[in-house]
Amino acid sequence: MSSEDRNRKVEVAIVGGGVCGLTCAVALQKAGVSVQLFEAAAAFGEIGAGIGIGPNAVRVLRALGVLDEVLQKCSPGELRPRGFIYHTGVGEHRAVYKTTAEGPEEEGIGMHRAVFLDALVGVVDRSACHFNKRLVSISDSPTNPNRTLLHFLDGTTHEADVVLGADGIKSSVRKFILGGKDDRTAFSNTVAYRGLIPYPKLKAAGFKTELTSSPACFVGPSKHFIVFPIKNDTIINVVAFAARYDIPVGSANLPEGTPWVEEVSKDELKQVYQGWGPDIVAILECMPENPSKWSIHVVHPPLESYTAGRVAVLGDAAHGMLPHLGAGAGQGLEDAYLLSRLLSHPETHIANIEAILQVYSQIRKPRAQAVWELSQLAGRTYDGNGPHREEWDSVGADLDGLFHSVWRHDLDAEFEAALALLRDRGAFSADASPAAFLDALIGEIDPASCHFHKRCVSVAESPSNPKRVLLSFLDGTTHETDVVLGADGIKSSVRKFLVGEGDNRVAFSNTVAYRGLIPYADLKAAGFKINLADHPTCFMGPNKHFIVFPINDTKTINVVAFSARYDIPIGAANLPEGAPWVEIVTRDELKKVYEGWGPDVSTLLDCMPEKPSKWSIHVLYPPLESYTKGRVALLGDAAHGMLPHMGAGAGQGLEDAYMLARLLSHPDTNVENIEAVLQVYSEVRLPRAQMVWDGSVFAGRVYDGTGPHSQDWEKIGEDLSPEKLYKPVWRHDFEAEFAGVVSTLRERGAFTA
Numbered sequence: 085m086s087s088e089d090r091n092r093k094v095e096v097a098i099v100g101g102g103v104c105g106l107t108c109a110v111a112l113q114k115a116g117v118s119v120q121l122f123e124a125a126a127a128f129g130e131i132g133a134g135i136g137i138g139p140n141a142v143r144v145l146r147a148l149g150v151l152d153e154v155l156q157k158c159s160p161g162e163l164r165p166r167g168f169i170y171h172t173g174v175g176e177h178r179a180v181y182k183t184t185a186e187g188p189e190e191e192g193i194g195m196h197r198a199v200f201l202d203a204l205v206g207v208v209d210r211s212a213c214h215f216n217k218r219l220v221s222i223s224d225s226p227t228n229p230n231r232t233l234l235h236f237l238d239g240t241t242h243e244a245d246v247v248l249g250a251d252g253i254k255s256s257v258r259k260f261i262l263g264g265k266d267d268r269t270a271f272s273n274t275v276a277y278r279g280l281i282p283y284p285k286l287k288a289a290g291f292k293t294e295l296t297s298s299p300a301c302f303v304g305p306s307k308h309f310i311v312f313p314i315k316n317d318t319i320i321n322v323v324a325f326a327a328r329y330d331i332p333v334g335s336a337n338l339p340e341g342t343p344w345v346e347e348v349s350k351d352e353l354k355q356v357y358q359g360w361g362p363d364i365v366a367i368l369e370c371m372p373e374n375p376s377k378w379s380i381h382v383v384h385p386p387l388e389s390y391t392a393g394r395v396a397v398l399g400d401a402a403h404g405m406l407p408h409l410g411a412g413a414g415q416g417l418e419d420a421y422l423l424s425r426l427l428s429h430p431e432t433h434i435a436n437i438e439a440i441l442q443v444y445s446q447i448r449k450p451r452a453q454a455v456w457e458l459s460q461l462a463g464r465t466y467d468g469n470g471p472h473r474e475e476w477d478s479v480g481a482d483l484d485g486l487f488h489s490v491w492r493h494d495l496d497a498e499f500e501a502a503l504a505l506l507r508d509r510g511a512f513s514a515d516a517s518p519a520a521f522l523d524a525l526i527g528e529i530d531p532a533s534c535h536f537h538k539r540c541v542s543v544a545e546s547p548s549n550p551k552r553v554l555l556s557f558l559d560g561t562t563h564e565t566d567v568v569l570g571a572d573g574i575k576s577s578v579r580k581f582l583v584g585e586g587d588n589r590v591a592f593s594n595t596v597a598y599r600g601l602i603p604y605a606d607l608k609a610a611g612f613k614i615n616l617a618d619h620p621t622c623f624m625g626p627n628k629h630f631i632v633f634p635i636n637d638t639k640t641i642n643v644v645a646f647s648a649r650y651d652i653p654i655g656a657a658n659l660p661e662g663a664p665w666v667e668i669v670t671r672d673e674l675k676k677v678y679e680g681w682g683p684d685v686s687t688l689l690d691c692m693p694e695k696p697s698k699w700s701i702h703v704l705y706p707p708l709e710s711y712t713k714g715r716v717a718l719l720g721d722a723a724h725g726m727l728p729h730m731g732a733g734a735g736q737g738l739e740d741a742y743m744l745a746r747l748l749s750h751p752d753t754n755v756e757n758i759e760a761v762l763q764v765y766s767e768v769r770l771p772r773a774q775m776v777w778d779g780s781v782f783a784g785r786v787y788d789g790t791g792p793h794s795q796d797w798e799k800i801g802e803d804l805s806p807e808k809l810y811k812p813v814w815r816h817d818f819e820a821e822f823a824g825v826v827s828t829l830r831e832r833g834a835f836t837a
Contacts, residue, residue, distance in 0.1 A: 093118045093694055094432060097234060097244035099219050099257050101128050103135070103197070104399030104416035105250030106204040111148045111420055113209050115428030115668045116695050120242065121208070122217035122234070124251075128205050135200055136166075136312075136410030137193040139185070139491040144417040146662055147495070148424075150207055157203040158195045161316060166192040166299060168487070170466075172476050173304030173360050177293060180303075181480035183487050189541065189558065190491055194299070194314050194321070222247060222260040222395060230434060232394050246437055247395040248423065250416070253381050255401035261392045270334030270384040272406055274327040274463065277353050279375040281320045281367070283313060291366040295320065301466060302364060303476060307357065308466035309364060322367055323407075326356050329469045333384050344381060347374040382406060386453050390445040394437050398423060403452040408463035411490045415452045418495065422448060425499050428668045430600055430697050431512045439511035447502050451493070458486050485560065492558040494537050513601060513636055543568060543581035543716060551755065553715050566755055567762070568716045569744060571737070574702055576722035582713045591655030591705040593727055595648040595784065598674050600696040602641045602688070604634060612687045616641060622787060623685055626795060628678065629787040630685060643688060646729075647677050650790045654705050669698045703727055707774055711766035715758050719744060724773040729784035732813050736773045739816065743769060746822050752835040760834035768825050776813055783809060 096112055098105050101123030112119040137145070137154075142163065145151040155163055165185035171177040185192065218237040225231035225243050234242045249257020259267050283295070293300050299312030310323045338344070353375055354368050383404040390402045399416030426432065426440050461470065462483065468474035470482040506512040539558040546552035546564050555563045570578025580588055604616070614621055620633035631644045659665070674696055675689050704725040711723045720737030747753060747761050782791065786803045789795035793803055804810075829835040 094246060094427060094434060094437065095244045096120070096246045096248060096427060097122065097232075097242055098248045098250055099234070100249065100251035100255075100399075100401070101125070101213065101215075102250065102252060102399075103201060103204070103413055104401075104420055105248075106201065106208055107144075107148070107150075107417055108248060108250060108398065108420035108423060109212070110150060110204055110208050111424030112427060113212070114149060115424055116670060117424070117428050117668075119212055120244070121213045122219065122236070122242065123213065123215050124218040126215050128201055128213075129198065135195060135197045135413055137195070137200070138410060138414045138487075139190045139192050140493045140495070141414035141417045142191060142193060143495060144414075144421045147421065147664075149662075149664075150204065151662075153207055154193065154195075154200060154203040157199045157206075158193065158315070162193045162195060162314075163191050165190050166194065166312075168301050169298045170301045170303055170479060170483070171293060171363075173302035173307070173309060173357075173364055175361050177302065177361050177363050178476075180476045181483060182298070183483065185487075185491075192491075194312050196314055196319075196321075219251065219256040222257065230394075245394060245434055246427065246441070249395065249397040249401045250399050250420075251401050253383070253400045253404040255397060257395060258383075258387070258397050258401050260395055261387065261389070261397055268383050268385065268387060269381050269404075271337045272327075272333055272380045272382045272384075273329070273331050273336065274325060274380045274406065276378045276380055276407070277322075277324040277326075277348070277356075277371075277375045278378060279322050279371045280314075281322060281370045283318055283320050286320055286366060286370050289366040289370050291363050291370075293363050302360075303466045303468070303479065304360065305468045305474060308463075309367065311367065322371065324353065324357065324367075325408075325463070325467070327463065327467055329464065329467070333382065338379060342379075344379045346377050348377045349373070350375060352377075380406060382456075386456070387449070389442075390449055391438075391441040394441065396423070396441045396444060398448075402448075403456055405452075405456040406459045406463050408466065409455065409459045409487060409490055411455050411459060414490065415455055418451070418493065418498075419444075419448055421495060422499060422502065426502060426506075428695065429503075429512070430668070430693050430695060431506075436506075436511040439506065439509060443502050443505045443509075443511075446505065447498055451498070455490055458489065462486055488560045492539075492560065494539050494558065497537055497539070513640060540572065540577040543578055545714075551715070566715060567748065567758055570716065570718045570722045571720050571741075572722050574704065574721045574725040576718065578716060579708075579718055579722050581716055582708065582710070582718065589704050589706065589708060590702050590725075592658045593648075593654055593701045593703045593705075594650070594652050594657065595646060595701045595727065597699045597701055597728075598643075598645040598647075598669070598677075598692075598696045599699060600643050600692045601635075602643060602691045602693075604639055604641050607641055607687065607691050610687045610691050612684055612691075614684055623681070624787045624797060624800070625681060625789065627788045627790070629784075630678075630688065632688065643692065644728075645674065645678065646784070646788070648784065648788055650785065650788070654703065659700060663700075665700045665702060667698050668695045670694070671696060673698075701727060703777075707777070708770070710763075711770055712759075712762040715762065717744070717762045717765060719769075723769075724777055726773075726777040727780040727784050729787065730776070730780045730810065730813060732776050732780060735813070736776055739772070739818065739821075740769055742818060743822060743825065747825060750826070750835070752829070757829075757834040760832060761829065764825050764828050764832075764834075767828070768821060772816070772821070779809055779813065 096119040098109050098121045101121055109119050109121045167185040168183040169179055170181040171179050220237050221235045223233050225233045231243050232247050249255050251257055295313050296317050302309040307326045312321055314321050350371050350373050390397050398419035405412050464470045465479055465482045472478040472482055541558050542556045544554050546554045552564050553568045570576050572578055616634050617638050623630035628647045633642055635642050671692050671694050711718045719740035726733050785791045786800055791803045793799040830837045
């Protein structure tokens, strides 16, 4: 593939302008991806009433930088923990179970669908949005088999590299995925009556159940009510479900042409819920005269894949599900988030699109299908058809953990898993990150001892044994152990146990790095003169420098272009909370930063990807007073995250690991002396790592002309003397360090003399 093809922007077409399609468009636009959105209607608009944005979806919105816009359309107070309280629907509405939501990590939003959509409309580039575009078919481009052609009802067409179908449960794009034979849409045997009621009106009618602290679910035989406030608790959104469980899903589909949504009389609704308790009677009296009745359809049986070639589906088009966990929108947002991160990745190009979409499907399909099945189980439980049937006091046992398994999904781990698959399959470069090194280590470790999707949220002493440590994870599980080693990087959660919640010591270094990969053949063809095959090269200049070195058997050149400010102390100008540390920018931004540099650097800039990544480099500052507290210790970036100017950060982490492994496996180490062992580890490793930290800062200053000889470039060799700077890092004596630690432990009586 030519350099021109590799660097050409990937062009994406999104079909469908609902919540999922708009979120995906906004995410891609923010990442600099060329995207056009096609909506069948004459304008953006959502049918339906309330929408639940669970904690997992809130994290997506925050990561995409649109959460503030959403909250401005409702109220910041709408973002709060939203557990459900379950009441019996018949009789006196006894509370039988509560799903808890704990802390900021489990805050959700309840709001009107149209308001949520309006927030997204406010941030999308409207020039890329096209209306009255009802898709009728998809085909290969007649002029380029690597492009896809969309055909619309108005006779127009559009060609793109990637097509994303966010066109809902009635998806036309899904028919292309399935070869046009079967759209997999099935009636769920469930109907939902929907309406909005002013909260004062409902209370005046005698409604007693409190709704402002938690949404309510009234459970009963084959039916249930979901009731929750929106619009700052002024409006109550009501969804009344009625289902049949004697018919398999999809075996009694509606006659062709039957509307899925229709207006019915309030009397019909009253008849369905005849005999229910007083609060339900109050709701029924206050419902609109003509509530809407929705025949809920789902995608069933599940798709074998969410993609075919360069076409993929997301949201309801991929996995339309029952709404009983309020998780459908969240799953669509998770799809959009992963797709946007993959399609905006610096290594994404025209030739690997199909591989990327296949990995998207492979990662997202089991997750979304698990939520699909949990949603079905939740509905059956609410309706007395779960494991405990109509033993309402036992429904908690059936519902326990259902919501948390949806809410506590680790989006970053999912993205990393996708990257690992792409690297493993050769679609992304294995040398572009530590993945190749990790692969070598993975081959040596017992997989039975590895546990995934375990984001640590807290570290504490065991409540049952003060000599044990308890780890708590985002998914609600815990683990107890004798020693905890925090190797969880610069954003370490374990470090908070050492320094306290209010001080994590993470500081912006005032340095950014632009990264990209260039085929060496393309670079030489463009006129690059310096031979890079033998040695890495550093191009130095005022407040900036380039590090350029070959990888992938010298076929690829890894470029890291640094730019720094030295007039601001480290940590004095930290990024705003929530600002991304890594973002995709344009090549033009990079050219502007290095304007006026020499011919080889100009050639590098011309050959850089159209969308290089920009990394805001953070460090640990001020340094920790200790790497350990009790039976908990830190290593690597969690202990001493540093600037990368000596390429020494990973090496310091490996030195930490070596020392800890030798000490913890020493014959004299036991449960009683663990704290003493870790304390000496910290005493020995802290000054060593801090010396390298300081050297890395110094090296960067020298490269950027702010070292002892400033911009007297001919003399910087004196500042960078290997004997003073590099060799003390490279020639460290591990054995002497270990012997010193053992000697100290013997002097203190922790080890036998």
